[in-house]
Amino acid sequence: MNVVVAKTDTGRVLSDIFAFARDRLPGAGQVAEIRRQAFEAYERAGLPHRRIEDWKYTDLRVLMREVLPLAARPDAPALTRAAAALKLHAIEGVRRLVLVDGVFAPKLSEIGRLEQGLSIRTLRDALEAGDAGLQAQLFAPDGSNPMVALNSAMMTDGLVIEVADGAVLTRPVHIVHIASGAAPSAMFTRSLLRIGKAAGATLVESYIAADGAKAYQAHDLLVLSIGDNARLDQVRLIEDGRDAFNISSSLVTLGAHAHLNIFAMTSGSYVSRYQATIVFAGENSRVETNGVNLLNGRQHADSTLFVDHAVPNCASREIFRAVLDDRAHSVFQGRIVVRPKAQKTDAKMMTRALLLSDEAEADNKPELEIFADDVTCGHGATTGALDESLLFYLRARGLSEKEAQALLIQAFVGEAIESVANDGLRELVISAARRWLEARG
Amino acid sequence: MPLLEIKDLCVQVDDREILHGLSLTVNKGEVHAIMGPNGSGKSTLSHVIAGKPGYEVTGGEILFEGEDLLEMSPDERSAKGVFLAFQYPVEIPGVATMTFLRTALNAQRKARGESEFSTPDFLKKVRAVAASLNIPQDMLRRGVNVGFSGGEKKRNEILQMALFEPSLCILDEMDSGLDIDALRVAADGVNALRSPDRAMVVITHYQRLLNYIVPDFVHVMSKGRVVKSGGKELALELEASGYTQFEDAA
Numbered sequence: 001m002n003v004v005v006a007k008t009d010t011g012r013v014l015s016d017i018f019a020f021a022r023d024r025l026p027g028a029g030q031v032a033e034i035r036r037q038a039f040e041a042y043e044r045a046g047l048p049h050r051r052i053e054d055w056k057y058t059d060l061r062v063l064m065r066e067v068l069p070l071a072a073r074p075d076a077p078a079l080t081r082a083a084a085a086l087k088l089h090a091i092e093g094v095r096r097l098v099l100v101d102g103v104f105a106p107k108l109s110e111i112g113r114l115e116q117g118l119s120i121r122t123l124r125d126a127l128e129a130g131d132a133g134l135q136a137q138l139f140a141p142d143g144s145n146p147m148v149a150l151n152s153a154m155m156t157d158g159l160v161i162e163v164a165d166g167a168v169l170t171r172p173v174h175i176v177h178i179a180s181g182a183a184p185s186a187m188f189t190r191s192l193l194r195i196g197k198a199a200g201a202t203l204v205e206s207y208i209a210a211d212g213a214k215a216y217q218a219h220d221l222l223v224l225s226i227g228d229n230a231r232l233d234q235v236r237l238i239e240d241g242r243d244a245f246n247i248s249s250s251l252v253t254l255g256a257h258a259h260l261n262i263f264a265m266t267s268g269s270y271v272s273r274y275q276a277t278i279v280f281a282g283e284n285s286r287v288e289t290n291g292v293n294l295l296n297g298r299q300h301a302d303s304t305l306f307v308d309h310a311v312p313n314c315a316s317r318e319i320f321r322a323v324l325d326d327r328a329h330s331v332f333q334g335r336i337v338v339r340p341k342a343q344k345t346d347a348k349m350m351t352r353a354l355l356l357s358d359e360a361e362a363d364n365k366p367e368l369e370i371f372a373d374d375v376t377c378g379h380g381a382t383t384g385a386l387d388e389s390l391l392f393y394l395r396a397r398g399l400s401e402k403e404a405q406a407l408l409i410q411a412f413v414g415e416a417i418e419s420v421a422n423d424g425l426r427e428l429v430i431s432a433a434r435r436w437l438e439a440r441g
Numbered sequence: 442m443p444l445l446e447i448k449d450l451c452v453q454v455d456d457r458e459i460l461h462g463l464s465l466t467v468n469k470g471e472v473h474a475i476m477g478p479n480g481s482g483k484s485t486l487s488h489v490i491a492g493k494p495g496y497e498v499t500g501g502e503i504l505f506e507g508e509d510l511l512e513m514s515p516d517e518r519s520a521k522g523v524f525l526a527f528q529y530p531v532e533i534p535g536v537a538t539m540t541f542l543r544t545a546l547n548a549q550r551k552a553r554g555e556s557e558f559s560t561p562d563f564l565k566k567v568r569a570v571a572a573s574l575n576i577p578q579d580m581l582r583r584g585v586n587v588g589f590s591g592g593e594k595k596r597n598e599i600l601q602m603a604l605f606e607p608s609l610c611i612l613d614e615m616d617s618g619l620d621i622d623a624l625r626v627a628a629d630g631v632n633a634l635r636s637p638d639r640a641m642v643v644i645t646h647y648q649r650l651l652n653y654i655v656p657d658f659v660h661v662m663s664k665g666r667v668v669k670s671g672g673k674e675l676a677l678e679l680e681a682s683g684y685t686q687f688e689d690a691a
Contacts, residue, residue: 388494393531395515396491396524397541397601398549404516407544411535411584 015043018153021070025156027127034139039153045146057331057363058302060147063271064245068217070154071101071185078180081210083108085178089206089239091428094174100210101180102156102187117167117199123158123190134160137223138192141251142277148249151221154188158220161203165196165227172202172233172422177218179244180210186217197227197255202422203234207248207268209241217245218269228255228282234262235425237432240269242297248274254314256282263420265429266301267294267436275304280314280342290416291320294436295328295360302331305349309342312372318349321416323409324360325440335367338375345375353383354412356405406437442507444469444640445490445609451500452482452489459485461665462501469608470637474651474676475644477662478684483644484528486662487613491525492518505609519545520552524607526598528614533585538597541585542567546604570603574630592623599630610634610641616650628653648680663687 018039025035047064048055074082082100086108090096097120098108104122111120126134138160143149159175175191195201207218218240226232240246246269254260266272278287293301307316322330334349353362366379386408394404413433420426445467452460459482467473477483489496490503492515503510510518533541547557558566571581574596586594595615602610612631616624631654635641643654651659651673659675660667661684668687669675 387531389531390533392493392515393527393533394541394545396493396519396527397545398516398519398552398605399545400516400548401514403544403548407536407541408533411533414535 015039017067017069021154024070024073025154026124029130031127031135035153038143038149041143042146042149042153045149048146054304054333057329057333058271058273058300063300064217067150068184068186070156071179071181071187071216072183073103074100074105074180078210079105079107081212082178082180085180085208085210086176089176089208091174091204091424093424094172094204096174096176097159098176098178099157099159099189100178101185102189104157104159115167115169115171117164117196118169119162119164121160123155123160123192126160134192137194137225138190140223141221141249145249145275147219147247147273147275148221151188151190151219151249154186154219155190155221156188158189158191160191161193163193163195163199163201166198167196168200169202172204172425174204174206177205177207177220178210179208179213179216179218179241181216182212182214184215186219188219190221190223192223192225193232194225195227195230195232198229199227200231201233202425203232204237204425204428205235206237207240207246209244209268213241213244215243216241217247219247221249222251224250224252224260226252226254226258226260229257230255231259232261233421234260235420235429236262236264236274237429238264238266238268238272238274238301239432240272242268242270242299244269246272248272250274250276252276252278253281254279254285254287256284258282258285260287261419261421262287262289263416263429264289264303265292265294265432267432269299269301271300273302273304277306277308278316279308280311283311283313286315287317288419289316289318290419291318291332292413292416292433293320293322293324293330294413294433295322295330296325296440298327300329300331302333304331304333306335307337307347309336309338309345309347311339312341312343312345314342315346316348319416320349320351321413322351322353322362323356323412324353324362325356327357327359329361329363331363333365333367334379336369336377338370338372338377340371342372343374345372345377347375347377349379351381352412354409355383355385402440406440409437443467443504444506445642446504447501448504449501450489450498450503452485453497453499454485454495458499459665460489463662463666465660465667467609467640467642469640471658472635472641472643472654472656474656474659475642475662476646476648476659476676476679477687479646481662482665483662484613487525487611487642487644490611491515491523516548517552519605520549522608524602524605524610526595526602526610526612526615528617530586530594530598532587532589534587536585538581538583538585539567542581542601542604545601549605567604570600573633574600574603575626576600591618592620592626595619595623595627596630599627599634603630603634608639610639612641612643614644614646616645616647624650625653648676651676661687
């Protein structure tokens, strides 16, 4: 019998990554078994490539080539570098929870004096405690997606946050992912946010690099469960290092009369993929997703959304904007499924790309699968350059070419940023956008 | 030295010559009206002075305070004191008028090596000018020209003119799309800015505007050149006889 050992292009034996990491992966018994199976599933599929329809525009075999070994546990100097990076991204009035190189950093986080109805644990503790119900939820995301399977096998830490029925948090919770390692490596995190009935919360996720972090891979997954009559406002900011990879997956389930507002902005990382599945499980719920990609150089950012209208009377809005310079590449894939019973569904998606260079590329792939007859569904896409007549007007008023472009770009993304309800968070988003614009020179 | 000196200017658009050797001299303190039928090249002239892309200058020169204006980018011209009030001011959704005004004013000041305006000083200045032009405060918070009426757009141009204090103002068909009341308000705004340190070039198809902004000199353009120049009475003459005689002459 021939035994084929899966190897990456660079010759690293893939299964070694799992074998070497195994004693650092929390959870024994059932969890360890799930991890083993997940790793086998990943090994069979390998990194997704362009011949898999869902990954057509984002061929990880070409772009990523291999999964790097697990990042080392952060030592004291790493934590010091992380603390310095954190200062640049600090926001007032939030509860900050920090993961450094895939490991929860209590000294950089605020876990004391929890508001009434809020509970926070680390993923490590949750997996080791052996709570079967919680574990079922943590492992709910679709393991047939190889990057989800890999995350299931390798996740080291994350946060498990629960908001009790009726509790409305006034302070946003800010999860900050920081890469600090000088040696190229991968980190795997998974978090869960469960919002009870008639509860409310604001979640911010930032992905950043500490000084000196090199060509790392951030693999993250978030499970969101939003109860009946609950509301979640979510802000995602990808500001990873320019040679980094960010692979984020998300599984969202909404109850009845629930409301989710997502704002996601990618201005960092070399290659990023955000793949979210949003499932309406209760009627009369609403989801708004606003995405902004600000890319230049050879950056590649892929947002792949799957909205599952499984029940009637729900509404979804997806609005994606991309500003692309140089040879940047933005991908939006939006799949909307309206199940046979999901009458009165109102689902729309729209993408708008602003191309600042002839070599930039925007790919949009809408997929509507509608099995109910009384629904409103639509999609649209526009792609274009900055309006010459607007540029001339601004330049005739004294703005340089770069200043005029910057003002029009700000206006283009400004409408999306307006969707962020919290003043402090909107400022955070605006300053991230400004950093990108200023870096253009 | 004249403020603006145009000598034998030839301009092409898409290989078609629009201006064929146009000359014009404007000194500080003067108001010049340029009249002419549609297609005579009036708007082309205003665009070339402001530096709009898409026009190819194939001959002649434009000197502004003795410097070669054609060598300057549109923003450099603006900082030097050239201001074009657009015939059709563009709408810029998402850029608040106030933000736009401050960004533009400070960009011009920076280019001249002057200090930027502080926020309170800037607001005070804008509010005073806006009030004199009957521009309500809420218009300043809206996107630039978004949802503005024709009259409001033109008043917004004059507001900028008052704020930026240019030495050369070019008013391109300021009267187009305005009713008589809106025209009067706009003209009053322009007249308030007449000064010995500033020149104006008023481009118009109709004599009507010149009842409100009375020029020192009137030039008639036809087929890409100035075919006749005179005092303000020339405008009245044109009103009576029309442009046909000049079209034949050219």
